[in-house]
Amino acid sequence: MINKRKICVVITARPSYSRIRSALQAIEEHSELELQLVIAGSALLDRYGNAADFIRKDGFEAAAKVYMVLEGENPTTMAKTTGIGLMELTNVFYNLQPDAVITIADRFETIATSIAAAYQNIPLVHIQGGEVTGSIDEKVRHANTKLADIHLVSNEEARERVIRLGEDPEMVINTGCPSIDLASEIEDEEKLNFDPLEKYGGVGKNINWKDGYLVVMQHPVTSEYEKAREHIMETLYAVRDSGIPAFWFWPNVDAGSDGTSNGIRTFREQQNPENIHFFKNMDSLDFLRLLRHSKMIIGNSSAGIRECSYLGVPAIDIGSRQHRRLKAENVIHSGYDRKEILSKINELAESGSFASSTIYGKGDSGKRIADILAKIELRSHKSIQY
Numbered sequence: 001m002i003n004k005r006k007i008c009v010v011i012t013a014r015p016s017y018s019r020i021r022s023a024l025q026a027i028e029e030h031s032e033l034e035l036q037l038v039i040a041g042s043a044l045l046d047r048y049g050n051a052a053d054f055i056r057k058d059g060f061e062a063a064a065k066v067y068m069v070l071e072g073e074n075p076t077t078m079a080k081t082t083g084i085g086l087m088e089l090t091n092v093f094y095n096l097q098p099d100a101v102i103t104i105a106d107r108f109e110t111i112a113t114s115i116a117a118a119y120q121n122i123p124l125v126h127i128q129g130g131e132v133t134g135s136i137d138e139k140v141r142h143a144n145t146k147l148a149d150i151h152l153v154s155n156e157e158a159r160e161r162v163i164r165l166g167e168d169p170e171m172v173i174n175t176g177c178p179s180i181d182l183a184s185e186i187e188d189e190e191k192l193n194f195d196p197l198e199k200y201g202g203v204g205k206n207i208n209w210k211d212g213y214l215v216v217m218q219h220p221v222t223s224e225y226e227k228a229r230e231h232i233m234e235t236l237y238a239v240r241d242s243g244i245p246a247f248w249f250w251p252n253v254d255a256g257s258d259g260t261s262n263g264i265r266t267f268r269e270q271q272n273p274e275n276i277h278f279f280k281n282m283d284s285l286d287f288l289r290l291l292r293h294s295k296m297i298i299g300n301s302s303a304g305i306r307e308c309s310y311l312g313v314p315a316i317d318i319g320s321r322q323h324r325r326l327k328a329e330n331v332i333h334s335g336y337d338r339k340e341i342l343s344k345i346n347e348l349a350e351s352g353s354f355a356s357s358t359i360y361g362k363g364d365s366g367k368r369i370a371d372i373l374a375k376i377e378l379r380s381h382k383s384i385q386y
């Protein structure tokens with residue numbers, strides 16, 4: 001009997017699940033690997049769409065769950081949440097004794113996973129390092145890189161940047177982003193095969209989406225969090241004034257999220273917009289299906305830049321959150337001002353879809369990640385090197 005490598009994957013939020021889902025599948029199916037799944041942070045909370053439910057429905061079982069989100073949605077509670085995560089995840093890793101831990105991308109709390117693994121000399125694998133953006137995610141991403149031993153990045157530019165940060169080139173591999181695997185699964189579907197209103201409920205008017213619709217997802221920017229309410233109001237007015245039916249998604253748990261949610265709720269109650277319907281969360285494949293058949297995505301979600309580049313869906317990227325991220329030609333930028341956003345919506349509404357780009361992967365990342373995890377030398381390299 002072979003000794004399977006125990007790979008512990010920590011999922012702390014909804015977007016991290018869609019960015020690793022195909023790799024989880026491949027790890028589970030791999031004869032030399034054993035998956036230890038840890039679900040933590042906002043992924044366990046109903047207010048943020050309870051990603052844990054979708055994870056369970058997909059057939060993955062959690063080896064541990066960690067409640068760690070402190071109420072407040074401000075910079076202080078982000079730091080404290082990370083602290084709680086560090087205490088808890090340290091114990092989880094101590095008890096599970098994994099051969100390697102995977103930390104995903106850059107959300108603020110992912111640094112807890114990295115510290116808990118690195119201090120205990122457990123080899124740390126970082127997915128999606130080397131990219132550049134705005135928000136606190138930018139700092140956390142590079143800090144995760146420096147704590148990690150193996151870097152599975154999602155594009156060439158990122159691979160070169162991680163090497164420039166001083167990492168061992170042999171341990172930096174461009175696998176592409178697993179979220180593109182999901183996009184490639186649904187790219188050939190000719191029309192939306194579910195009714196979003198029937199399947200997911202949500203709140204707001206019953207919009208007539210069948211002749212074309214927008215998707216909106218705008219998160220607060222942690223470095224501008226006091227302006228979150230003001231920013232979201234501008235987008236709300238622009239989308240309403242466009243008159244195009246829109247599906248609007250709730251923001252994430254970052255500092256400023258209270259302001260964003262408050263803005264959305266106030267606008268909904270006072271303006272009762274005819275053309276907007278609001279959702280908390282969808283299964284990751286359904287979300288991509290919705291994007292694939294939309295006129296465009298608006299906001300600052302990285303989905304506009306990653307999955308939509310592959311799907312060729314036009315994207316209006318608002319503000320500084322995705323600043324400097326590698327982009328394909330489907331993305332145009334806009335400031336926060338409602339008039340500018342509205343004019344960009346009108347411009348893109350006429351553009352139709354773009355050619356598919358593979359800058360973030362070709363749809364085979366999950367399997368490649370599992371194969372690498374089964375073969376690569378696992379040791380806490382840095383502790384040996386220095």
Ligand SMILES: CC(=O)N[C@H]1[C@@H](OP(=O)(O)OP(=O)(O)OC[C@H]2O[C@@H](n3ccc(=O)[nH]c3=O)[C@H](O)[C@@H]2O)O[C@H](CO)[C@@H](O)[C@@H]1O
Nearest residue numbers: 015016018105106133137179281282283284287301302303
């Ligand atoms: C500044 C920035 O970009 N920060 C990070 C943040 O992205 P970011 O905060 O932009 O991610 P979002 O919360 O917008 O979520 C995007 C992801 O969630 C999925 N989705 C969305 C709505 C839904 O109902 N169901 C669903 O599955 C999408 O397919 C997509 O893959 O977290 C990601 C995952 O750790 C990282 O890759 C990004 O680098």
